[in-house]
Amino acid sequence: MERDRETIGLTPETQAMLANIEERGWFMEGQDIARFCLAYAIRAKVPEGTTPDTETRWAAGNFDKTGEIRALLAALYPACKTPVRLMEHLVNEGLRLVAARVASSSVGPAELMD
């Protein structure tokens, strides 16, 4: 059985995307961006998967202090056996989606939430 991880990481590509979003000053810290992107990916119905070649950024326990995200993933992705890896995947995929949208100057945080 595949073992889950304890940390969440980003690929060099998504790391740059995160930095780009961070510069806009809409979020207080990187974790807030990552959580937002994870939610964005879930809403976009990104399927279960994993992202290879990531570099650790956050501890999963800190990333999801209330356990809400883990519970949510268990409910929405019931077949998933490695929720942290899924979190990581959704964060990376979400970053790609969000970065693509905010490349247009007319898209702000409110537009991302529509």
Add this chain to the structure above:
Amino acid sequence: MLQLKRLEVQGFGPFADPQVINFPTSPGVTVIYGENMRGKTSLLNAIRYAFFGTVLGRGSRPRRLHTISNRDLAAEGRFGFTVTLEFNYDGQEYELVRECRPRVATPTCDQDYAQDVMLRRGVSALGPQERERALQMIFPSEVSRFFLFDGELLQEYEELLINESSTGRRISEAIERILGLPILKRGRAHLTQLFEEADRQAAKEASRHQETQALGTALEQVTEQKEAHRKELTRLQNQLEDLNDQKAEVEQRLQSQQKYASILENLDAARARLEAANGEMGSVRGELQRAMADAWRSLLRESVRAAREAAQRDVKGQLNALVLSLRQEAIADGHCKTCDQDLSQEVRQRLKTTVSADVAKTVEETFGVSGAMSRLADLSKFQEMDNSGEVRQLFRRLRALEMETVTLKDTIADLQADLAESNPEMLRSTKASYGEIIERISIVKRAIENEEKAIGEKDQSIQRLKRKLEAAGSPNLRATQVRAKMLRDAAEVFSSAIERYKSDLRVRVEATASRLFRLMTTEKQDYDCLTINEGYGLTIRHRDGRAEDARSAGAEHVVALALMGALQHNAPLRGPIVMDSPFGRLDEEHTSNVIRTLPEMAEQVVLLVYEAEVGKARMRDLLGSRLLREYQLDRISSRRTSVREIK
């Protein structure tokens, strides 16, 4: 009377080589024609420089002497200039030479120059002290404005109609100076000093005798107190005068920097708004960041709601299936495990009809509620929220603030560029010191009122004590009292004389000014005369007796010229009038009237004009035989002018 005879300039302004103007001494007008930049104002300034060692620029501000040297000569390394002025004063011939020479090879500022002055009376040169005394008597700088002036200076005379105007106050003082009032005022001040001294002696005398000792001591004390108040009053009056001078200086500075002051005001406002906008932006961004920390929940709200509904449906279906399976079991076993009771045949038959074989099969396959239940339990942990409206509002505000700051930064950059040639710090300090001066003036004025009141009270006490002493005094005391009274009466005579003289002068100045005004105005059928106020301001009086409040710029000029002529006629100190381009605000008819009236204004008039103001033919026609001599300022190059007499 002062009469100019000859002016020679060398190295002064555009006059590189020595240039000479000979002024006719018979009564009439000398006209010097010259286009712009040819040196008309420089000639006026050359006369001013000869007498006072100063040169004035725009706004009557002193010009740096270093900038006066002829630029062509300066380019060759030859700096400095000389002005020689010959004149008559009260039947004696004078020659005044003032030279400004460089102390260093390449001077860069006024400190790099030295000034040499020589005044010759008849055949003998005067020593420095005698020279200064003589020059002060012949042509005091305080009254130069009535002899050497341009259109700009004429405008200042409007200030005489404004009571609180410091410029008006300065001009009024200068008018009294030219009319000879200071001699009488000094006499009054001296006599006042003497009678007060006599009063003190009388008090001392009284305090020596037993019968008048108490009264004498009291009088001495009150006199000392009054003296202390008077000293304080003098100090305050001097302070007020200083403050008024400072106020005038700051006002002039503010006026000359009006344009910059308004730019600076806008710049300060833009900077303040930028700072406020940046502050607000920081706070809005903070609120947005806090909102965005929870925004992921808003994003998932709909997805979670849909998943929750699906899970609830699953749980319900699975519960139904469980109930059916329990029924099926009971039918098969004849015993209900839920309520632990055996079922009768009748009940088993009834239950059989409610459970079809297909349903039983489905139940077999999907049995177990734990999956859907645990999904529902997981989803219920999610804290549902929707802050998208808040995020939208905050982000919109942030965008608006960002736009505003960009615009403000642009505005600030533009304003800073406009201010590049000014000194913003000086402007700010000028405005600040103006406010401070106004406040100090009002404090000092209040203090003066208090001191005057206190002096009045002390005076009453002194008079009371003196009356008592007169009744009880010794012969010696009476003698000192008589002396004090005589001196007081003499001072009062001077006071009355000053008022009488001022009043007579005003009547005479008003009459002469009215006569000159009627000669110069184009509204002869409507305007009757000029009336003079306490500060020598002149008001135009209509034939219907009313004052003409709305005076045009041209009318102001004519009134100012009438005042100049009237002062010349009524002052003990008389001299030439040298006017530089005074017709700028006058129409053709006014200009003609003024030119015709010039010989009436002073015995010797020197007029500096450019031909577009008045052409030669017109000038000759208007002045006729009273046009004594004409000069032309000819251009040699942009930096050189020569003076040619027109034959």
